Amino acid sequence: MRRPGFRPRYGGRLSRHVDPLVQNPKSVIQAVADPFDPSASAVQARLEQALALIRAGHSADAEALCRALVGRIPANADSHHLHGLAALSGKRAADALPRLLRAVALAPGVAHFHTNLGTAQQGAGQSASAERSYRHALRLAPDQAETAFNLAKLLALTDRAEMAEALYRLAVALQPGRGKYWSNLGDLFLRLRREAEALRAYARADAVAGGPLVETAVNRGMAHQRLNRLAQALACYDEALVANPDNVAAHWNRALALLVSGRLAEGWDEYEWRWRLAECQPRPFEQPLWNGEALKGQTLLLHAEQGLGDTLHLARYLPLVAERVGELVLECQPPLRRLLADSFSFVTVVSAGDPLPDFDRHLPLLSLPRIFETRLDHIPTATPYLQAPPGAALPPGRAGTVAVGLVWGGDPAHRNDRQRSLDRQALASLLAIPEATFYSLQKGARTSDLADADPAGSAINLAPAIADFVDTAAFIQSLDLVVTVDTSVAHLAGALGRPVCVMLPHSPDWRWLLDRPDSPWYPSARLFRQTAPGDWTGVIHAIAAHLASLRSALATGSGRSFR
Structure with missing residues (x-):
């Protein structure tokens, strides 16, 4: 729960009234028991006392004071507001809601009442109501950075990135000295795979703090890692681990950085930290883990x-x-x-x-x-280590072309699928290569992409004949080559010892390493890498050149015969 956005209407000189209470909160009991003075100045003093107690972390004492105020002056919006803030600062959003709703009802024109109501609604799981409250607060006071920030965070959580970015930018423009505004903007850029912008935002957060923020170290590392700056990434993870040796995200991302850089010995040990991730739960077996013993x-x-x-x-x-x-x-x-x-x-x-x-x-x-x-x-590289039935009969392709099995997309639910899978424009460019007859091995939701990317119907869809991986393997045995993005079919072809071209994103999965055209895991694989994030153009040109070369070799008899 974020701390409430305190914007009091109760004056700015608090110490005159509150130092004794903050230093000795037990005196609140006496303050509540004192005869009530209804004068404006006395009420103002009590409100300032309550606010100072909230700021000092004494939410229960603040609540006692506000409860007394609400009982004596039930029409006073400020007392209801502070009563709600006291509950909110005590992480009791549900208790805060009716109090803040009452404050808004009594003083509907006070912007920060709506902001704090939105915070309570969000904390109580009422996201739609929270969004309405934040938006109303901004209509009342468009220059409130904290309100813009809160709404941006909410929109980011609901995948409305464009609006979230605009509001984060508004927040940092209004208050450029708030480091958390910059770091959250960086987090949004990281989610959007805009790593260079994320690093610039984190740098602004660091500048505000007067040095690198430990809180942003892991995300800075992830941004560097996606840009293949592994030394900088590892330095960020180490920075996070110095501050907290049990930082699970730092260990996990450090494992991936070590493995993709080829430092396998260190990487495997760090990789065991995956069991501390929320999404990776160990199996609840009574039997112990095996440690390699006989x-x-x-x-x-x-x-x-x-x-x-x-x-x-x-x-x-x-x-x-x-x-x-x-x-x-x-x-x-x-x-x-x-x-x-x-x-x-x-x-x-x-x-x-x-x-x-x-x-x-x-x-x-x-x-x-x-x-x-x-x-x-x-690495154990003896291939083939998978056995497939004899090659399945392929439907006839165009005469004199290379028979190429094709997979262009992975599981859409995979967190990196947008980076590893071809979009329809890239798929269309690939299918236009004249040296090949493409046989689709694609399964799942993306099979429908074929009709859009290949309106002429030149590719042959094998999906209806594939029930499981035995069927896929049998077709691979009959093909000249498999061309695939980083999916299970890349591993299947490699494990069968069949020629396979793997099209890789700029920042690949750890097992494909960096800056090499071959794979130590699969001797029959050739790797084709993006030179810039999201750009498949160079990869497809390289695949086309490779297919032209292979077609020439097959035609002259120096490669496999045509079917």
Whole structure:
């Protein structure tokens, strides 16, 4: 709960009336018991006493004083207002609401009454009412920075970024010396993937504070990291950890920065901090975690914890794990069960949600690289480690073209999907490459993009023939090449040892590292990277050149034969 926006009408010289009460709040009891003086000056003094108590953090004492005032002068709007503020400062928004509503009813033209009513409404979960109160306050007093700030925060929470940005800008223009206004503007820019602007806003917040703010260190680090400035990002995370060694967000983002920079040994240890994230809860098993020790005659359960691609990526460790344990059980996402069961006959594979067999130890899949002390120079890269049925028959494509499987989008619910997936304009440019017949391996909501991006219908949609990853794998076996954004199909093609071109955003997932065209995880992969955030133009031009080269090689017999 934010502190209420105190804008009293009670005068500015408070110490004359309140020093004794603030220094000894117990004297409030005596003040309340004193005979009531209804004169304007005496009421003013009591109001100032209540306000000072609120500011000093003595909300209960302030409430006692305000309760007495409300009882004696029920038509006084200021007493109701301060009674509400006392509850609000005590984090009791529901109690504050009727008091502030009464103050607004008695004095509807006082802007900051509406602002503080909005704060109480927001704290009570009444966002729509809070927005109306903030907007009314701004109509009454357009120059109130705190009101603009509060409304901006509310709008940002409800994904109305354009209006939120305008109001944050108004707040910093009205009061450029308020650091929290600048840091919140920076947070909004970070959410909008406008990292350079975020860093400038954080710099203004730091300037106001007279030095770097610990409170913004993690977000500054994230902004640097998205710009691939890993040294600066790590310095920010270290700054946050000096102030608070248990800062979960700093540890987690530091893990990602270390891994993408290739410092795997440090990164795996930090990666375990994911279990302290609110969205990443450990499984509540009674059995202990496995630490890599030999489990002869015992059963280990490995369980998937993140996306389909993560499971395919880490499945490479199953043969290594099997050497150390008696029996191995893998719990995975249902669409992968048949593929993994066919590929690893020595593993009992069960779908998530199905009953589990008995087991003695367990481990989430993404802890395996730490257990096996994986480094860049000894990643388990033996491929193919997944087995697929013989290649599925492809519908005929254009004569003399490369048969290319295509995936252009990931799960729309993924937090970075807007960065990793192609928009329809980029998809249309890709589909226009003449050297290829594109076979869509895309599944899910984005399959409808194909009709918009390819009105001529030159691409062939395989989605109706794909029930699970076994079907996808069978088609990949028949294709010359797979071209995909960073989705599970990139991991599937790489794990099958099939040629795959992975189109990566400017700031990629940790496993693709930086500044290299190959992947130490998948020898058959070629990586095509954005040179600027959001710009797929160079990637598509490079893909086109690669397809032209591949078509020439196939035509001369130096590559695979055409179908």
